Amino acid sequence: MLYPEDAILLAPLAGFTDQAMRRACARHGCQYSFAEMIDAGSLVYGNEKTFRLAERASDEKFLGIQLVGSEPDLLKKAVEIVNSKNYDVLDFNLGCPAPKVEKKCEGAAFALHKPDDAVRMTELLVKHSRIPVTVKTRILSRENPEQTVSFLKRLESTGIAALTLHGRIAKEFYSGEPAREIISAAREALNIPLIANGGVMSKANYEVMRRESGCSRVMLARGAMGNPWLFAELTDPDFRPPTVEELAEEIRLHVEDMLDWYGEEVGFRACRKVVLEYLRGRGYPGSLRATASFLSTRAGLAELLNEVRRGPAEGFWTFLKNNPESPRQLSQ
Ligand SMILES: Cc1cc2nc3c(=O)[nH]c(=O)nc-3n(C[C@H](O)[C@H](O)[C@H](O)COP(=O)(O)O)c2cc1C
Structure with a gap:
């Protein structure tokens, strides 16, 4: 079995x-991670740079x-x-709704x-891959659960090892409540995880997701951005x-790792949105978020970290209570 019961994936x-x-995320208990989506054409015709996105670290x-x-x-x-x-x-990504992917009728559009x-x-991937193949897709319709379920059954019959189902249609991108009842209907119809x-x-x-979808295996996405503690x-x-x-x-630690990996010039540009994710929803003032948006030196990073240590606005602690x-959450 690829993922045991209760597995939580990044x-x-x-x-x-x-x-x-x-x-x-691994520092806080994550055991199953994915690198970001790679376009098959870029992998085949691109340079090693494409591949660096998915390069595996020795640990x-x-x-x-x-x-x-x-x-x-x-x-x-x-x-x-x-x-x-x-x-x-x-x-295999059959769920991405990004316009540049949709234009080629790939990702979510391919499934739909x-x-x-x-x-x-999917069959072709299963036939040629030496490692297990899985699919990540979305529900195809809110109104007609059967459309999603029958599509997933067909995917299952290709020999894939597991399926991930995002409970929103492509047009919704990432907003709105996921249709947990459709995930539940799919789970009942499938034999693979x-x-x-x-x-x-x-x-x-x-807990709501587990109860209402009936799935013991769950994948975290935005919830883990700037919040690796979610796994723990x-x-x-x-x-x-x-x-x-x-x-x-x-x-x-996260920023130092990025600077080591990308080098300082690219690393500082790439880490700003990551730092903003750590600050998001934690009661820090807009001025600190502005500082994070222009982070470009180690001295600037040290200053920012000092501000973080001073803590959020007083009212945030009352909000948390x-x-x-x-x-x-934060502990006081
Ligand atoms: C910034 C961002 C990048 C994403 N990149 C990918 C991706 O490369 N491959 C993929 O299958 N899904 C991608 N997704 C979708 C997520 O994996 C996940 O399915 C979606 O965010 C729903 O989960 P959530 O509500 O817990 O965030 C991305 C989502 C976001 C917000």
């Missing part, structure tokens, strides 16, 4: 799930690679490249508008949210 997140984020115990594409020749060549590298699972071809390409995805930001909505929160009964000291230290189930 989703592929373009622009985020690099080695530094995967390592931050990574499990890493999945995800491909998006629709052309059989490109997908076949891309699988050959994946076969020559060290991954645990190959995931050309389901027969999407199934055929179904991983539930969408809207899990805290212990409270993790969901699994450790003695979990205590980070203090401001621990928050500052985690930001430091009144909202004990809110995501992204």
Whole structure:
């Protein structure tokens, strides 16, 4: 079995799930991570730079690679490249709604508008991959659960090892409540593990997702951005949210890792949005967020971390007391 019962996975997140984020999540208990989606054509015709996005670090115990594409020749060549590298699972993206992917009728559009071809390409991946193949997709319709369920059954029959289902349609991108009842209907119809995805930001909505979808396996995405503690929160009964000291230290480790990996010039540009994610929802003033948006030197980073250690606005502690189930908590 690819993922045991109760497994919690880190989703592929373009622009985020690099080695530094995967390592931050692993520090807090994440055992199953994905690198961000890679376009099959870029992998085949691109340079080594494309591949660096998905390069595995020596300390990574499990890493999945995800491909998006629709052309059989490109997908076949891309699988050959994946076969020559060290991954645990190959995931096929049938859920991305980004305009540049939709334009090529790939990702979510491939599943929605050309389901027969999407199934055929999944078959091709299964046939040529030396590692297990999985699919990550979305519900196809809110009104007609059967459309999603029958599509997933066809995907299952290709021989894939597991499926991840994001409970929102492509047009919704990332907003709105996921249709947990459709995930539940799919789970009942399938024999392979179904991983539930969408809207899990805290212990409270993790429990709702598990109960209402019937899935014991869950994938975290935005909930883990700037919040690697979510893995511990969901699994450790003695979990205590980070203090401001621990928050500052985690930001430091994550940013240092990025600077090592990308070099300072690219690293500082790339880490700003990551730092903003750590600050998001934690009561820090807009001025600190502005500082993070222009971060470009180590001295600037040290100053920012000092501000983080000084803690959020006083009112945030009252907010946390009144909202004990809110995501992204801090300990005082
Ligand atoms: C910034 C960002 C990048 C994403 N990149 C990918 C990706 O590369 N591959 C993929 O399958 N899904 C991607 N997704 C979708 C997430 O994996 C996940 O399915 C979605 O965010 C729903 O889960 P959530 O509500 O817990 O965030 C991305 C989402 C976001 C917000």
